[in-house]
Amino acid sequence: MWRSPSEARSYFAGKLTPERKAWVSKLRHGEHTWQRRSQSNRAKHESVVGSFDARKSLSESLNAVRTTLTSAGLEFVELPRLSFFSPTLVIDAEHADAVLAALDALDETGREDRTAHHSWTVRCLTADGAVLSTKRAEKHSQRNASITCLRHQFGANGRDLSAPDLAVTIELWKRMGQEVPRADGGTYIPGTRRRQQSEHDLALDYIEPTVWFHAVQNDGRLELPAAHLRKLQEPVDIVYTWVDGSDPAWRARMHAAMESADLRTTEPSALAESRFTSRDELKFSLRSLEYYASWVNHIYIVTDDQVPDWLNADHPKVSVVDHREIFADPTALPVFNSHAIESQLHHINGLCDRYVYLNDDCFFLRPTDPELFFSGNGLAHHFPSVVRIDVGGWSPRDLPIISAAKQGRDYLLETYGRTVTHRFKHTPHSQIKPVLEAM
Secondary structure: OOOOHHHHHHHHHHHOOHHHHHHHHHHHOOOOHHHHOOOOHHHHHHOEOOOOOHHHHHHHHHHHHHHHHHHOOOOOEEOOOOOOOOOEEEEEHHHHHHHHHHHHHHOOOOOOOOOOOOOEEEEEEOOOOOEEOHHHHHHOHHHOOEEEEEEOOEOOOOOEOOOHHHOEEEEEEEEOOOOOEOOOOOEOOOOOEEOOOOOOOOOOOEEOHHHHHHHHHOOOEOOOOOOOOOOOOOOOEEEEEOOOOOOHHHHHHHHHHHHOOOOOOOOHHHHOHHHHOOOOHHHHHHHHHHHHOOOOOOEEEEEOOOOOOOOOOOOOOEEEEEHHHOOOOHHHOOOOOHHHHHOOHHHOOOOOOEEEEEEOOOOOOOOOOHHHOEOOOOOEOOOEEEEEOOOOOOOOOOOHHHHHHHHHHHHHHHHHOOOOOEEEOOOOEEEEHHHHHHO
């Protein structure tokens, strides 16, 4: 038997094909078409945007919902968030009918089961998460526990850029009477608002009358006295490595290096053209950062005397860094080994102590927080693969990725007396500059 839910998830994940894993991931994040309730072509044309920033979009949506509720004379409290996304507003459950009526102002057809010519989806759910139709929600308002409001924005290609994390949730909390027992002991103060859902995924589950009053006076915001322990307080940079293998000058340097090198122990795929081919993936990776990771402090693109011809190199958040600026031993240049280049990234001038290194074929496809990569106290998260490293030593017959994993394992063993058994996934990698400097 499994000792924890994570063990069970790992077991079943190991049985799934990559395609099935992607399907399950989309299911978990509510991204299947039937989950998102995709809108009609008219909605797409009405809500097409030229640029997109998930954080800015959510702030606009939250402001729209708050303004709508305020205009209807409804009192609410916005809860403190443990993430930038998925904001929650709390309203007295006795006002459920008034909330539904007020939300019609978001869009004239703001219900998912009417003719969908709108940019908002409004969904009503019971305390156990069951979706209520509009008619049921209006007829049995006492069953409503939460209402999610998601604004849809579309790219020029028709893709819905919104995501479930960009929804604004209104929860309907019930007032407690006299001598109602609390789960943690004692009784609730009469008039306390308590959540109907049984999950404990919010910062708090009930609000006492005095706290509610002060939050309402504070523009409807209940704020924590300081940043949450799980919130990363430090800036995070992004570092890319990039190469254009079709550049004649670069190819000349590459061929000269190959002629002077002993390639007898080099595995053939290490020199495959595909390793150095640019298909402008970087352009789309940068765009995905703009869409879903705008928390990034600065972006560094490390190259061998190259600059993408489409890049706005004067952008204040982007810097192109040459190998000559970061290699501690300039006599090692030119270098064409990606792992050798990665070992020097922490020498970038002005680089934050915490940064995320990624290749140009990595993309952000849903809203992210920096805490995906670093814990609140600054420790780096890492993402091991299920693929194991065989116990044998390095061999010329090893594929480059296997060779790199074995040599990394050997370095840890020789330097720190620790070992690893699994390779890393091909994902963004969290890095801590002082640790690399010490190494």
